[in-house]
Amino acid sequence: MNIAVLSGKGGTGKTTVSTNLALALKSNYVDCDVEEPNGFLFLKPKIDKVEKVLVDYPYIDSNKCISCGSCVNACQFNALAKVNNDIMLFEKLCHSCGACEIACNYGALKYKKRKTGTIEKGKSKDINCARGVLDIGEPMAVPIINKLLDNLLEGLNIIDCPPGTSCNVVNALKYANGAILVTEPTKFGLHDLDMAVEVVKMFNIDYGIIINKDDGKENIIRKYCKENNIKIIGAIPYSKDIAEIYSKGEILYDDLNQKYIFDELAERIKKVIAWS
Incomplete structure (x- = not known):
């Protein structure tokens, strides 16, 4: 109880x-x-x-990312932002929901672990x-x-x-x-x-x-x-x-x-x- x-x-x-x-x-x-x-x-x-x-957070593979912004649009917590031709990650805002990985059509997003x-x-x-x-x-x-x-x-x-x-x-x-x-x-x-x-x-x-x-x-x-x-x-x-x-x-x-x-x-x- x-x-x-x-x-x-x-x-x-x-x-x-x-x-x-x-x-x-x-x-x-x-x-x-x-x-x-x-x-x-x-x-x-x-x-x-x-x-x-440990919590999950996204890792961006720069060799695969074309900076299309699909991950940014999918993120509801403003953990990702498109600045000029770069995708910026604010890992402490990430809620580990996985939406960005699903939205990426190029396999550029994977998850790693970090201690909180x-x-x-x-x-x-x-x-x-x-x-x-x-x-x-x-x-x-x-x-x-x-x-x-x-x-x-x-x-x-x-x-x-x-x-x-x-x-x-x-x-x-x-x-x-x-x-x-x-x-x-x-x-x-x-x-x-x-x-x-x-x-x-x-x-x-x-x-x-x-x-x-x-x-x-x-x-x-x-x-x-x-x-x-x-x-x-x-x-x-x-x-x-x-x-x-x-x-x-x-x-x-x-x-x-x-x-x-x-x-x-x-x-x-x-x-x-x-x-x-």
């Missing part, structure tokens, strides 16, 4: 919830925020396996951990997310999604059986939560809300959930102690004063999301 943890915006506590819930649920932890995979900073797993992520990132796996506190890491300068995270999620372990997986509601998040949600949306009781939090809810609805999966930095009052998030009949899984209090532990890069679940919060959230999740 795969549970995606997402947020409409960065900084709401999505990774805090993901890492601590993985420990509370004794699940596998999978960090799909490949542009900034910071879950390992808290879990500190011993990495025992590193795998390269890595997959790292290890263990921490008896749970399996995996993350994708996008190489610096690479613009597309989806191939790494796909590689990471195509090889999920059996059992329960907590998927720490990228922030926001971009195609990276949508791609991660394709693998999910349920979702947890993490937000904070601010106008910005509400605005982006509303967008995240609409994205999750597209997948017709169970979902619930966790409110981080909760003030315990009838705030705008609680009001929104009540008006839209959205289940609140629980809340993490607005606490100086939590902020201090987090700022040191320590895991909250190791602190006896905070452990109960995530144990309670873990039990509530089983009641909100169909469990199998």
Whole structure:
């Protein structure tokens, strides 16, 4: 079973919830925020396996190419351009769809492989951990997310999604059986939560809300959930102690004063999301 943890915006506590819930649920932890995979900073797993992520990109044989431009017209991602009598390739814009190779009538286009990132796996506190890491300068995270999620372990997986509601998040949600949306009781939090809810609805999966930095009052998030009949899984209090532990890069679940919060959230999740 795969549970995606997402947020409409960065900084709401999505990774805090993901890492601590993985420990509370004794699940596998999978960090799909490949542009900034910071879950390992808290879990500190011993990495025992590193795998390269390779993608296809077109290679132009100048001896066969007549610069007709058919490949340029076929490319929907502007990875190819005709400049005077030359065909220019912008390999980092290529989506490896193969249309250019099909369009070329002269066999001038073939595909090669190049590295865009890595997959790292290890263990921490008896749970399996995996993350994708996008190489610096690479613009597309989806191939790494796909590689990471195509090889999920059996059992329960907590998927720490990228922030926001971009195609990276949508791609991660394709693998999910349920979702947890993490937000904070601010106008910005509400605005982006509303967008995240609409994205999750597209997948017709169970979902619930966790409110981080909760003030315990009838705030705008609680009001929104009540008006839209959205289940609140629980809340993490607005606490100086939590902020201090987090700022040191320590895991909250190791602190006896905070452990109960995530144990309670873990039990509530089983009641909100169909469990199998």
